[in-house]
Amino acid sequence: GENVEQHPSTLSVQEGDSAVIKCTYSDSASNYFPWYKQELGKRPQLIIDIRSNVGEKKDQRIAVTLNKTAKHFSLHITETQPEDSAVYFCAASKIGDSARQLTFGSGTQLTVLP
């Protein structure tokens, strides 16, 4: 089955700096890579996702890049703000015409220092 590794497990940045979280996946057939943000005690919230037919996707201060050859994808947050502090999870799946589950990474605790 799919295995997703996520690094780093913790990340502290100064407000205004950029943050980068990296994930690698094992199944070359995976083609859908969402990112979730989870604040303490709350639900994981889908913040951005990318399919394997594109290499990069941006949404305001958030971007995701995908390298299919190397089987890794990254989340980039620019101009970080204290409200970006949360746990971020990457995930991988193969979307298509059959039932699929998301396989999650172990999470990155991001702390933005004011």
Add this chain to the structure above:
Amino acid sequence: DSGVTQTPKHLITATGQRVTLRCSPRSGDLSVYWYQQSLDQGLQFLIQYYNGEERAKGNILERFSAQQFPDLHSELNLSSLELGDSALYFCASSPRLDGYEQYFGPGTRLTVT
């Protein structure tokens, strides 16, 4: 607010007991997924239902079962509870079968004492 609802929000029960967690998916979503989140195991997929039928199974214990009803709400039943079952249980819903765009509910925090 994702549009996915879960009840109850908190549940405290004793070892050996049985509980039922309830999930209502977003309007129009046919897929419901159940996840368990614990400190040591992270976010783990348990089971998926699509339009009333079980479609995928993950690391779900035999003591756990689920079903999806004709109105598309789903219930996760946990029996013979052990201390290690204490966790956050999330359901997520998606309009599709294949896991694309899953939206999570607020979760049920289960504490087994």
